Amino acid sequence: MPESERGQVGANALEEVQESLQDWIDVFALCADATRMKILIAMHAAPLSSVTQLADAAQLGANTVTQSLATLRKAGVVQVQRDGKYRRWELVHPGVHQLLHQMDAPHSHLHPEH
Numbered sequence: 001m002p003e004s005e006r007g008q009v010g011a012n013a014l015e016e017v018q019e020s021l022q023d024w025i026d027v028f029a030l031c032a033d034a035t036r037m038k039i040l041i042a043m044h045a046a047p048l049s050s051v052t053q054l055a056d057a058a059q060l061g062a063n064t065v066t067q068s069l070a071t072l073r074k075a076g077v078v079q080v081q082r083d084g085k086y087r088r089w090e091l092v093h094p095g096v097h098q099l100l101h102q103m104d105a106p107h108s109h110l111h112p113e114h
Contacts, residue, residue: 027095030075035060036068040091043078044100045108048088 017024031037035058042057043049049057055065069089072078077093091097 024095026075027077027093027099030072030077031096031099033068035064036072039065039068040072040077040096040100041105043089043091044097044105046110047090048081048083048110050086050088054089 014021031040038058038060039054042054046053046057051062051065051069054060054069055062058065069078069080073080075093077091077096078089079092081088081090091100
């Protein structure tokens with residue numbers, strides 16, 4: 001393959017992902033935070049956990065978890081459901097879910113089959 005063709009192939013690849021590139025940059029920025037990743041891994045293994053359960057699992061304070069969940073929710077990565085007096089959190093971003101699989105984040109019996 002001629003050298004000039006390699007450059008064009010690279011340029012074509014960038015053009016194909018241009019629409020989603022900024023979204024992925026934003027997702028990677030969210031996932032670059034150790035606290036948020038701990039929460040996402042715990043949530044991946046135990047979907048619909050409460051803040052207290054996530055805080056215990058990640059060995060973080062409830063306020064820290066709450067602030068991180070607010071950031072993740074605003075970005076569309078997680079959603080919350082009311083369950084009586086609890087608010088239960090769930091990972092809803094398919095790309096982040098796939099990223100967790102790529103890093104071998106474990107499943108549990110609580111994780112739905114897919």
